[in-house]
Amino acid sequence: MDRPCDLLIIGGGINGAAIARDAAGRGLSVCLVEQGDIAGATSSASSKMIHGGLRYLEHYEFRLVAEALAEREVMLKIAPHLARPLAIVMPHVKRQRPAWMIRLGLLLYDNLGRLRHDAPRTTLPASSTVDLRRAPFAGLLHAVHGKGFVYSDVIDDDARLTLATARSAAGLGAVIRTRTRCLAAHRDGTCWRIQLEHHGQRSEAAARAVVNAAGPWVSAVLAACLPQRQPPQHGSHRPAVQLIKGSHIVVPRLYAGDHGWLLQNDDHRVVFVLPFEEDYSLIGTTEIKLERSDADTVAALDAPPTASAGEIDYLCRAVGRFFRQAPQPADVVWSYAGLRPLFDDGHGDPAAVTRDYTFLLDAPPDAAPLLSIFGGKLTTHRRLAEAALTRLAPWFPDMGRAWTASQALPGGEFADFTQLLAELRRSYPALPAGLLQQLARRHGSLTAAVLGTTCGPDELGRDFGGGLFEREVAWFVTHEWAQDADDVLWRRSKAGLRMRPAERAAFAAWFAERYPAPGLEAKE
Ligand SMILES: Cc1cc2nc3c(=O)[nH]c(=O)nc-3n(C[C@H](O)[C@H](O)[C@H](O)COP(=O)(O)OP(=O)(O)OC[C@H]3O[C@@H](n4cnc5c(N)ncnc54)[C@H](O)[C@@H]3O)c2cc1C
Structure with missing residues (x-):
């Protein structure tokens, strides 16, 4: 067994990679273990938006939206090859929300990100009202959709963002071990001893602190590290994970232009249509809540989720309510699905479950800490990493200061x-x-x-x-x-x-x- 490292991170999704990068840059010795590929789970199955999430305003998630909006500018600066501005067009659906309410929401969206004391300068254009019967939108939508709104967000390549973050961590000295699964861990005084498996070979690692960034597997890893602990119960004060499946489909490009669409579906959900890989349109997402009995079993997670025929049909129909030429299931050239590992705030409606993150810190006196991460968004991964290290700071008093907001990711060292x-x-x-x-x-x-x-x-x-x-x-x-x-x-x-x-x-x-x-x- 090697000498103990400061931090062992379980999970090579965006959150684990971001914590590894931040911690390594602050001088900690870091090892990240990922059971599959970097970004092999949720972090390559997102809608790829770096966004505040307009609809989260309706759930009064002002802190989350403000933090997320500011991160759009940070990502454009530190990963300009992977992130780019995207104008989103939203047709007005009178029976769902009056125009004044949407204008007010967009005004808030334009400005909320600037209110933070540490907010970067805003470069994204402000929102506006548009006539959807005129160029460049003319002819695409059914005639009833005459009025729309345009606002700004950012789109990125989620998997490559995660890889770039992990590469940055490795460049700063972090050891990244893929295809390496954490089987179990136990405390040994002020250290954790972690059992690992890599292609059938078992080994042990030691660390002064463990971060459980296992995304959908967070509860399973928690159980592997603290088997004596009661599993978190729905409705208890302890954080639990709520898994929500989301699927996307890819079809040949549905329209010219480099903007995306946000369509308000009849069931009050929203569906995005986004430009994808030059020649395609990405459509998503569905939201299907997994039952708790499924969510807590590793078995439910072992088979990678896939988009069902019902979900593909749902997404095609959602677009067909707005676009004259609706995509058909037969047009789908690729589909993928992921599980959102959300913090279970007790909401029954999947769309209303908070997208904010929360931490569970298990740190008995004089024992090595275990920090588990629940929830979060791709957008807020960098801030989540900063917050995670703040929680661990008492164990690493010599750790450096936050630094990631201004340092380019590998490949991002250019301006234009x-x-x-x-x-x-x-x-x-x-x-x-x-x-x-x-x-x-x-x-x-x-x-x-x-x-x-x-x-x-x-x-x-x-x-x-x-x-x-x-x-x-x-x-x-x-x-x-x-x-x-x-x-x-x-x-x-x-x-x-x-x-x-x-x-x-x-x-x-x-x-x-x-x-x-x-x-x-x-x-x-
Ligand atoms: C359909 C969908 C659309 C989304 N769209 C957006 C969006 O547009 N914008 C946005 O900001 N967010 C979006 N999100 C949310 C975002 O994708 C997630 O919040 C984020 O990817 C979660 O990252 P993570 O690192 O926590 O989890 P993951 O990416 O799932 O990483 C966890 C990793 O831990 C590994 N692991 C688990 N157990 C072990 C073990 N025992 N040993 C070793 N490794 C282990 C797994 O293999 C996995 O790779 C979306 C999510 C979904 C599902």
């Missing part, structure tokens, strides 16, 4: 994306402009490091289709912990979307042979 792209075109004139754009969106200022001295497409190695070449795959393996084909096709890139099934199968076979899993390497 158009300029970055122009420089790449000058440096790599023989590479197709579309490919350079894709690479720049994924790798930002690291694109040149990925490409190296490549002169032309034939130096990129094997072409797998979908804009994926051997050279980039090697980068994913050596710099981003990719260990199987899906890690590459659906999280480090979305190349899988543009590849035919036969191309995906050929890539998977090539990858398994070129990069065999530990224990499967060819013997000499």
Whole structure:
């Protein structure tokens, strides 16, 4: 067993990665263990919005919305390749909310983020009213939808944001161990001893503090660390997790223009239609509350969730209420689903359960602490990490100060994306402009490091289709912990979307042979 590290983090989703990054930058020794792939669970299954969440205003979540709105500007600054401004258009549905109420809500939305003392300067345009019968919207919606509102949010690549955050943590000295599951943990004086499993091999690690950032598995990990503790009960004062399944579908692009749509559905839920990977539209999400009996069992979590036929139908119909040309289930080229690990505040309505985060700190006197995270949003991960470290500060009095608001993530060290792209075109004139754009969106200022001295497409190695070449795959393996084909096709890139099934199968076979899993390497 190695020497104890300061912090062992269970879970390589956005929250675990953010805490690892922040803590490592403050001088703590950090180890993060992830049972699958980085961002392999909820953090690659979101709507990919960095947003305040307009509808949360209706639930009076002003603190959460203000914090989230300010984070939009932070993400644009520290990850300009992954995050970009997005205008959202909302058709007015008179029978749901009067126009004055929406204007008032948008006024609040425009300004709430500025009210915080530490709010960054606002660069996003303010909201306005629009005529949906005129360009650029004309002809898209049913004639009854004449009036609409436009407001600003930010869209990002959730999986790559998580990877960039984990990479930043690793660059600051954090040890990131993927395909490594925490089986159990117990206290040994002022240390935790944690049992781990990696490809069937068991080992033990020791840490002065443990962070349980296991997302949907938070209760299961809590039970593994504190088996004697009563599981949190619904309605008790102890935090519990409420799992809400959400599915998305991807269809060929439904409209021209780089804006998104927020559609108020008949059931009072909202459905987003968002521009996705240049040629597609992303539609989501559903919200299905899992029963408590399911939520607390690991078994319910072991099979990755998928979008059901009913959910696909629901999303197509929701869009069809507004768009003249409704997408059909047969148009769906990809779908995915995730489980929101929300803090159970006792609400029966999934849409009304708070998206705010809460912590459970288990720290008996003179014993090593365990901090468990309930709830949260992709948007607020950086603030959640700061708050988590504030809770752990008494055990690490020499820890540095908060620093992540102004330091670029790997690849984010540039100011202007158009300029970055122009420089790449000058440096790599023989590479197709579309490919350079894709690479720049994924790798930002690291694109040149990925490409190296490549002169032309034939130096990129094997072409797998979908804009994926051997050279980039090697980068994913050596710099981003990719260990199987899906890690590459659906999280480090979305190349899988543009590849035919036969191309995906050929890539998977090539990858398994070129990069065999530990224990499967060819013997000499
Ligand atoms: C449908 C949907 C849409 C969403 N849309 C948005 C949005 O647009 N904007 C927004 O801000 N938020 C959104 N969210 C919320 C956001 O995605 C989540 O809050 C966030 O991803 C949760 O991150 P996490 O790190 O807590 O959990 P996860 O990403 O699930 O990470 C937890 C990790 O812990 C690992 N783990 C579990 N047990 C163990 C163990 N024993 N050992 C080792 N590792 C373990 C898991 O494998 C997993 O990778 C959405 C969520 C859903 C489901």
